[in-house]
Amino acid sequence: MPEGPSAADTAKVTALLERGRALSTPVLRAAVGRLASPMDTVAAYHFGWIDAHGDPADGDGGKAVRPALALLSAEAAGAAAETALPGAAAVELVHNFSLLHDDLMDGDEQRRHRDTVWKVHGPAQAILVGDALFALAGEILLELGTPEAGRATRRLTAASRKLIDGQAQDISYEHRERVTVEECLEMEGNKTAALLACATSIGAVLGGADEDTADALEDYGFHLGLAFQAVDDLLGIWGDPAATGKKAWSDLRQRKKSLPVSAALAAPGDAARRLAELMTADAKKSQAEFEDFDEAEFAARAALIEEAGGRAWTEQEARRQHAGALRALDRVAMPGHVREQFTALADFVVVRQR
Amino acid sequence: MPEGPSAADTAKVTALLERGRALSTPVLRAAVGRLASPMDTVAAYHFGWIDAHGDPADGDGGKAVRPALALLSAEAAGAAAETALPGAAAVELVHNFSLLHDDLMDGDEQRRHRDTVWKVHGPAQAILVGDALFALAGEILLELGTPEAGRATRRLTAASRKLIDGQAQDISYEHRERVTVEECLEMEGNKTAALLACATSIGAVLGGADEDTADALEDYGFHLGLAFQAVDDLLGIWGDPAATGKKAWSDLRQRKKSLPVSAALAAPGDAARRLAELMTADAKKSQAEFEDFDEAEFAARAALIEEAGGRAWTEQEARRQHAGALRALDRVAMPGHVREQFTALADFVVVRQR
Structure with a gap:
């Protein structure tokens, strides 16, 4: 893989994400403002x-990649980016519903360098506010009252179910010693790719695109999501701690059954x-015993995964999914500058260092 | 209040609930069958x-009053009861989503005389399966692909948000010494009445009723829900343990800020x-100290609530809501046998003993 994204791609992607965040945040804030106290x-x-403490903060609300995709998706269908706004906010609400619940289920105490909601406000609020964000997503779409909104909500609901299936699979895999490559890909497709796929079609649907166009955009988003996750799995083992902000061998410390591990175990030799x-x-071993491991122990496991071919296979998988994303894009007629941005995003995702 | 429901009303209501359960259960089972293992x-x-242990059981899945109302609602709009089936199942799925999450948030270990899901399968499964049922509700409605399904889902989503608001209010009231009658009514309207109201309109919406008809039916269901809850609050203090299956003074033991308590505290004297x-x-006092109380202590509190007028006020409130339900019904033209069943249900709700 190349040494990192090109300056041109980085600039395009940064601008795309900035626009997604700038346009969707007011819609998200208005939606959240509807919640009964103290859920708001x-x-x-x-x-x-x-x-x-309730004081204004300028926190990191995440990369906002889903709203950015939704806005671009409306433009792919020849509509104004703003047409996608209720969809952009709805997808982001569903994403954050899943983060709130997953952090509680997984016992994760930190998210975006801050204490998680269940840690600060208690488990009940994490459950309740997650539920409320999920309901709000359907609410802000359906109150548009158009057939397009109905189609968009149907796609979002299907993606949400996959998201939940993916979390169920992730939890059940924790108790297993081995997970096949196919199981890992299915879980990642559900947990990561399905909602990104929905984000990539929802703007087009709201902009009046036909189902074939929406399906092709969804395919692009699904491949993009799988490419993203494959790279995430690589960075989870071999990522530079200075770039990722995580400990070295982060996924190995958590005994995560990610793609490189599954692919390595499936290899002969x-x-x-x-x-x-x-x-x-x-x-x-208990998690505590495991965390006491010497760095060299994790390095030895990483070396075996690489020797068995798990790293190379996952790098190839990221490239396969990247190619799949671009092929899906070819099925849709769209303005040149929109296609350029989808392409830049796909390129960026597979060569990113964090 | 009379000494209990009439034999004729009891027979009508029993038949109505039986039909609701018989028709909706196969749809619910098919919906649940879509869930990834082990959520199914x-x-x-x-x-x-x-x-x-996973062995077939003939458990008590609840009264299924919401599916029964949904089927009747379709008939009120001149459609076949079966037209309402996706709506009946969707409302029941949302109801059970809220039970799964509420039992976990409230730490309740028993539901319908069995251990609750979080107790048997753990908190993560209670969260996940609740989420999945909520998503399934939207899925089975929206895949009908009709404008009516879009309208029905919009109403269901609005009701779900109220349900979540109601649970948020219920939790926040636990930490307060006093709750006003208005706050209590608002909470009960959100937590109990909103979804019953949705059940009572969703069949009509799916059957093609106009918005005025749907709104009138929703009003009936909302008043029915508030009447139901007022009686529930009465039974929670003065219900016969042999009939309710709960301990005497059940709501007092849990220090629940129910209507009779709020009304009594608001009275002069x-x-x-x-x-x-x-x-x-x-x-x-701690909950443990409180549970050690002598029966006479609870009896004394119940007597004071009654003396202050909290019992009489709540009985009047149940009658007011009953009258409101019947007035709403008058706004809708419907077949005589359908109106009779709605009326019998309203009558039954306010005179039931359990």
């Missing part, structure tokens, strides 16, 4: 608009066999 | 179709003052 405050904390033996022994 | 099993346990003093002292 808890949601504002989650989005980084206020701190734990001695490295795969030794890796499997280590992991069988690891599975008997 | 967890949901089947929650609905009482299987026991904790000595009884209200003495009740307020007792409750201020009670608020300083």
Whole structure:
């Protein structure tokens, strides 16, 4: 893989994400403002608009890649970017509903360098506000009252169900020693790619695109999501801690059954066999014992994954999904500058360093 | 109040609920069958179709009053009862989504005489399966692909948001010493009446009724819900344990700020003052200390609530809401046998003993 994204791609992607955040944030704030107290405050904390004391904050509400995709998707269908705004906000609400619930289920105490909602406001508020954001998503779409809004909500609901299926699979895989490549890809398709796919079609649907166009855009988004996740899985093991902000070997520390691990275990040969033996022994250790491991232990596991071909396979998989995304894009007639941005985003995703 | 429902009303209501359950259960089972493993099993346990070991069970899945109302609602609009089936199942899915999450948030260990889902399958499954049922509700409605389904989903989403608001209010009231009658009514309107109101209009909407008809039916359902809850609040204090299956003074033991308590505290006079003093002292006690109370202590509190007029006010409130329900019904032209069933249900709700 190249050494990182080109300056031109980085500039395009940065501008795209900036626009997504700038246009969607007021819609999100208005939606959250509908919530009964104290859910409005808890949601504002989650989005980084206020701190734990209720004072205004300029927190990091995430990359806002989904709203950016939704706006571009409307333009792909020849509509104004603003046509997508209720869809952009709805997809972002569903994404944040899943973050609130997943952080609680997974016991994660930090998100975007801040304490998670369940940690600050308690589990009940994390459940409630997640539920409320999920309901708000349908509400702001359906109150448009158009057939397009009905179609958009149907796609969003289907994607939400996949998201929930993906989290269920992720949780059930934690209790297993091995996960096949196919199972891992299915889980990642549900948990990551489905909602990105929905974001990439929802603007077009609201802009009046036909189902074939919406399906092709969704295909682009689905491949983009799988490429993104493959790279995420690579960075989770071999990412530079200075760039990712995570500890070295982060996914190995969490014993995550990610693509490189599954691919390595599925390979023939001695490295795969030794890796499997280590992991069988690891599975008997508590998380605390495991975290006491020397750096060299994680480095040894990473080396075996690489030797067995798990790293190369995942890099190829990212490139396959990148190619799939571009092929899907070819099925849709769209203005040249819109296609350029979709392409820049796909390129950026596979060569990013964090 | 009369001594209980008439035999004729009881027979009508029993038949109505039986039909609701018989027609909606196969649709619910098919919907739940779409869930990824193990969510399908967890949901089947929650609905009482299987026991904790996965063996078939003939459990009590609740009264199924919402599906019954939805079917009747289609008939009120001149459509076949079956027209309402996706709506009947969707409302029941939202109801059960809220039960799964509320039981976890409230720490309730029993529901319908069985261990709750979070107790048997863990908190993560209770969150996940609740989310999945909520998403399924929108899915089975929107895949009808009709404008009526869009309208129905919009109403269901609005009701779901109220349900969540109501739970948020209920939780925040737990930490307060006093709740006004208005706050209590608002909370009960959100938590109980809104979804019953949606059930009562959703069949008509799916059957092609205009918005005025749907609104009138929703008004009937909202008043019915508030009447139901007022009676529930009465039974929670003065219900016969042999009939309700709950301990005597059940709501007092849980320090629930229900209507009779709020109304009593708002009254002038000595009884209200003495009740307020007792409750201020009670608020300083732990739940464990409180549960050690002698029966006579609860009886004394119940007597003060009655003396202050809280019982009589709540009985009047149930009658006011009953009258409101019948007035709303008068705004809709419908077949005589349908009106009779709506009336029998309203009558039954206010005179029931459990």
